[in-house]
Amino acid sequence: MNMKTLATIIVFSTLGIAFSAQAHEPKEHMKDAEKPDCAAMKNMDHSKMDMNDPVMQAMMKQCMNDTHNNDSEKDQAQADHQDNEKSSGEQHSEHQH
Amino acid sequence: MSALTTFIKSLVITAVIALVGGGLFLYSGLYPMGADVPHNRLTYWLLETLRERSVARAASDIKVPGDLNAPERLLAGGADYNDMCAGCHLKPGKTESDFTLGLYPAPPNLTLAGDEHGHEHTGDTENDDEAIKRQFWIIKHGIKASGMPAWGPGHDDERIWNMVAFLKRLPELSPDQYQILTARGQDSEGHGH
Numbered sequence: 001m002n003m004k005t006l007a008t009i010i011v012f013s014t015l016g017i018a019f020s021a022q023a024h025e026p027k028e029h030m031k032d033a034e035k036p037d038c039a040a041m042k043n044m045d046h047s048k049m050d051m052n053d054p055v056m057q058a059m060m061k062q063c064m065n066d067t068h069n070n071d072s073e074k075d076q077a078q079a080d081h082q083d084n085e086k087s088s089g090e091q092h093s094e095h096q097h
Numbered sequence: 098m099s100a101l102t103t104f105i106k107s108l109v110i111t112a113v114i115a116l117v118g119g120g121l122f123l124y125s126g127l128y129p130m131g132a133d134v135p136h137n138r139l140t141y142w143l144l145e146t147l148r149e150r151s152v153a154r155a156a157s158d159i160k161v162p163g164d165l166n167a168p169e170r171l172l173a174g175g176a177d178y179n180d181m182c183a184g185c186h187l188k189p190g191k192t193e194s195d196f197t198l199g200l201y202p203a204p205p206n207l208t209l210a211g212d213e214h215g216h217e218h219t220g221d222t223e224n225d226d227e228a229i230k231r232q233f234w235i236i237k238h239g240i241k242a243s244g245m246p247a248w249g250p251g252h253d254d255e256r257i258w259n260m261v262a263f264l265k266r267l268p269e270l271s272p273d274q275y276q277i278l279t280a281r282g283q284d285s286e287g288h289g290h
């Protein structure tokens with residue numbers, strides 16, 4: 001067996017192992033990922049909520065991440081909107097001259 | 098002396114008859130193998146005892162991590178449970194799926210407490226510890242001829258412990274709590290924040 005054939009076999013078997021491992025990564029499940037329905041927390045009985053309970057802490061953590069993402073999205077959208085307004089304003093002033 | 102010889106001869110003849118009879122039954126194809134026909138009580142007891150004793154022995158040396166109650170474990174394990182297990186082992190608000198109806202033995206409904214799905218393991222710490230080791234071992238190694246795969250080859254021990262941590266709390270969760278804990282969300286990639 002020459003070096004070229006050996007190298008081809010090694011490359012293909014390495015790729016095979018890499019792809020099979022990748023299939024089990026959490027990223028693979030992100031395609032159909034559902035967002036947490038944090039609005040449902042408002043309807044839960046707050047008197048029964050124990051802030052020291054790991055389930056409660058996990059839900060808070062999950063929803064804080066979600067709120068953070070939503071805020072980031074809003075900030076990004078607002079920034080984009082401001083950029084658009086700015087550029088359209090510049091274009092408008094160019095037209096006036 | 099002759100009595101002993103007669104006894105040994107009888108024993109050998111019985112063993113030969115049992116072997117030949119067993120072989121004939123095996124090759125006759127008479128035993129129903131369809132998943133829609135339950136085992137008879139003797140076969141069921143034999144297989145269940147074999148499974149439970151084997152798992153208990155193999156899981157006895159497993160060391161349980163001290164931080165199983167960490168919220169991060171619930172989030173990471175919840176998302177994996179929803180993707181990999183809920184189809185067979187259900188989620189709060191569901192009582193059956195095609196898999197629970199069709200698989201034999203039927204996969205246990207893990208949204209119910211242990212004693213409700215056939216394992217007396219709640220209430221005392223020693224039994225809880227054994228149940229936790231048992232769950233870890235079963236998720237990692239699977240169960241032969243039951244439909245339960247071994248997740249160990251594609252998932253490291255930490256990821257399996259996260260699922261065990263989630264299973265511990267699953268029977269108490271409402272459908273809303275389950276949805277929040279298991280959603281992968283936007284930046285919940287592995288929940289390793």
